[in-house]
Structures are given as structure tokens and as C-alpha cells.
Amino acid sequence: MPKIFLGLFLLSLLLTSCKNKEQEKAEENTTAVSESSVIKSDKPISRLNEESKKLVAPWGEYQKFDDLISQYQEISMNEALLNSVELSVLAQQLRDSIRVEKLNIPEVKIRLNVLYTETLRLADMSTIPTITEQLVAEENNNIIEAFSALNLKINNMSSQDQLNSEISKFVDEILEQPKTDSIGKEENP
Incomplete structure (x- = not known):
């Protein structure tokens, strides 16, 4: 009788240790999957310059x-x-609420529409159970590129305004200078 108890005890010990090893392997596999499913964008987001940051400051969306x-x-x-889904909702709010009058132009609206469309594609992907990591990574890059394009357009507009201001000051300075003849004497008006 004691041999049977000893045998059952060893059998249960063996089965318990096998289950622990299987659980450890399963945990290692899930850790490897979660580590490999980190998506890194190909390019960084193009950020706004200081003038553009001031321009979009009142735009909470x-x-x-x-x-x-x-x-x-x-x-x-x-x-x-x-x-x-939250990203696509924010993109829609961004598109529908241009708070800065200067940015309420077709060139900016087009970029906002593209951004919104890309976020909708990613939201649609979340409903597909067999979606691949590669497709999600590609769409993630598309969204980042669309947002970067919007930021670059806003930066270009700010730079253009600054350049126009500098040219205007230069022209004003030239027009304010007294006219001189070819000898260097000031002409009488």
C-alpha cells in the first residue's frame, strides 16, 4: 500500500512539474510575441517651429x-x-474645427482630410481579427506622414509670412531713403 501512495505522489509531482514547464514556455512565447509586436515609425514626426506653435496655440483639438x-x-x-478609434475621432474633430482663420484654407483642409482618412483606415483594421503587424505598421507610418505633412504646411505658411514681413520692411526702408542723383547729391522734389 505505501508503494502505491509513493507512486501516486511521484506521479503527481511529475505532472505538476510538467505543467509548470508548459506554463513557463507559454509565458515566454507571449512575451516574445508582445516584444516583437512593437511598431516603430520609419520617420519621426515633423514638428512645428516656434512661430507655428504660437499660431496653433489656441487650437485645442x-x-x-x-x-x-x-x-x-x-x-x-x-x-x-x-x-x-480615439485617434480617428480626434482627427475628425481636428478637421472640423479649424480655429485659426489663417489655416482655414484648402491646402490645410486637404491635409486634414488625408489625415482623417488614414486614421479611419487604422480604426477599420482594428475590427479585422487576422490583421498582420506589417499592415498595421504601414498604416501607422501613413498616419505619421500625413500629420507631418500638415505640420510642414503650417511651418511653410509661418516661414512665408515671416519672409513677406521682412521683404515689406526692406521695401519700406528703401522707399523712405532720400533719392539721390547719379553724382550722389540729393534731388529736390
């Missing part, structure tokens, strides 16, 4: 979108898909 999209530089596939 821009600030909210910028905060969330910054996380997409390096994000897990699951988080990207889970946050995709």
Missing part, C-alpha cells in the same frame, strides 16, 4: 491630437489598434 499621435512613434500593435 490640434494639441489633443498631437499628444496622442506622439505615442504612435513607438507603440505596440495592440495599443495602436485599441487607440485607433
Whole structure:
């Protein structure tokens, strides 16, 4: 009888140790999958210059979108898909609420529409159970590129305004200088 108890005890000990090894292997596999599913964008987000930051400061929707999209530089596939609906809602709010009159032009609206469309694609991907990491990574890059294009356009507009201001000052200075003849004497008007 004691041999049977000893045998059952050893058998249960053996089965318990096998289950622990299987659980450890399963945990290692899930860790490897979660580590490999981190998506890093190919390019960094183009940021606004100081003048452009001042320009969009009153635009709260821009600030909210910028905060969330910054996380997409390096994000897990699951988080990207889970946050995709929120991202698309913020993109829609951004598109529909241009608070800066200077930015309410077709060139900016087009970029906002492209950004919104790309975020909708990612949100649609979150409903597909067999979506691949590569497709999510590509769409993530498309969203970052669309947002960068918007930022570059805003930067270009600010730079153009600054250049126009400098040219205007230069022209005003030239027009204010007294006219001189070819000898260098001031002409009488």
C-alpha cells in the first residue's frame, strides 16, 4: 500500500512539474510575441517651429491630437489598434474645427482630410481579427506622414509670412531713403 501512495505522489509531482514547464514556455512565447509586436515609425514626426506653435496655440483639438499621435512613434500593435478609434475621432474633430482663420484654407483642409482618412483606415483594421503587424505598421507610418505633412504646411505658411514681413520692411526702408542723383547729391522734389 505505501508503494502505491509513493507512486501516486511521484506521479503527481511529475505532472505538476510538467505543467509548470508548459506554463513557463507559454509565458515566454507571449512575451516574445508582445516584444516583437512593437511598431516603430520609419520617420519621426515633423514638428512645428516656434512661430507655428504660437499660431496653433489656441487650437485645442490640434494639441489633443498631437499628444496622442506622439505615442504612435513607438507603440505596440495592440495599443495602436485599441487607440485607433480615439485617434480617428480626434482627427475628425481636428478637421472640423479649424480655429485659426489663417489655416482655414484648402491646402490645410486637404491635409486634414488625408489625415482623417488614414486614421479611419487604422480604426477599420482594428475590427479585422487576422490583421498582420506589417499592415498595421504601414498604416501607422501613413498616419505619421500625413500629420507631418500638415505640420510642414503650417511651418511653410509661418516661414512665408515671416519672409513677406521682412521683404515689406526692406521695401519700406528703401522707399523712405532720400533719392539721390547719379553724382550722389540729393534731388529736390
